[in-house]
Amino acid sequence: MSNKLDELRNRVDEINVQLLNLINERARLVQEIGRVKETQGVNRYDPVRERKMLDSILEKNDGPFEKSTLQHLFKEIFKAGLELQEDDHRKALLV
Amino acid sequence: MSNKLDELRNRVDEINVQLLNLINERARLVQEIGRVKETQGVNRYDPVRERKMLDSILEKNDGPFEKSTLQHLFKEIFKAGLELQEDDHRKALLV
Numbered sequence: 001m002s003n004k005l006d007e008l009r010n011r012v013d014e015i016n017v018q019l020l021n022l023i024n025e026r027a028r029l030v031q032e033i034g035r036v037k038e039t040q041g042v043n044r045y046d047p048v049r050e051r052k053m054l055d056s057i058l059e060k061n062d063g064p065f066e067k068s069t070l071q072h073l074f075k076e077i078f079k080a081g082l083e084l085q086e087d088d089h090r091k092a093l094l095v
Numbered sequence: 096m097s098n099k100l101d102e103l104r105n106r107v108d109e110i111n112v113q114l115l116n117l118i119n120e121r122a123r124l125v126q127e128i129g130r131v132k133e134t135q136g137v138n139r140y141d142p143v144r145e146r147k148m149l150d151s152i153l154e155k156n157d158g159p160f161e162k163s164t165l166q167h168l169f170k171e172i173f174k175a176g177l178e179l180q181e182d183d184h185r186k187a188l189l190v
Binding site: 016018027070074 | 099125
């Protein structure tokens with residue numbers, strides 16, 4: 001393997017860790033939002049808010065990924081966050 | 096909506112933008128890796144490298160997401176990167 005390839009891969013590895021940290025930080029915020037909503041009796045899933053988040057992300061996109069690809073990736077991230085909130089909710093009910 | 100909820104949502108919005116930028120930065124690196132491999136005649140898809148990346152990410156995970164969730168999300172990110180390389184390759188063939 002060339003040095004160039006190694007260097008690029010090292011940078012990808014660094015970005016992977018940053019992504020990991022951000023994804024988990026986002027998850028903690030989403031959990032907190034779930035708890036706030038729980039106390040207010042508001043529904044956790046809010047499709048209007050989700051659509052607004054997506055639109056706001058996509059309008060900031062300058063590539064190279066297509067909007068459709070980013071929409072897919074972020075929907076997966078949103079879904080994972082919602083599942084986490086639902087797990088928390090179930091656990092809260094069991095206490 | 097409470098101020099607390101607004102504040103949490105603002106932080107999620109900031110993280111969304113950071114994620115967008117990192118995901119696209121990763122995509123640019125993956126494109127560059129694809130071009131280097133192209134000149135070296137190496138296969139773009141490298142399952143051993145992908146497995147190593149995943150293991151390295153998952154061992155750094157301290158939650159709240161489960162490893163299985165992160166594995167799913169990162170596999171989607173990897174797949175999107177590979178598709179981008181393949182698009183580039185097809186375009187290169189058409190030039």
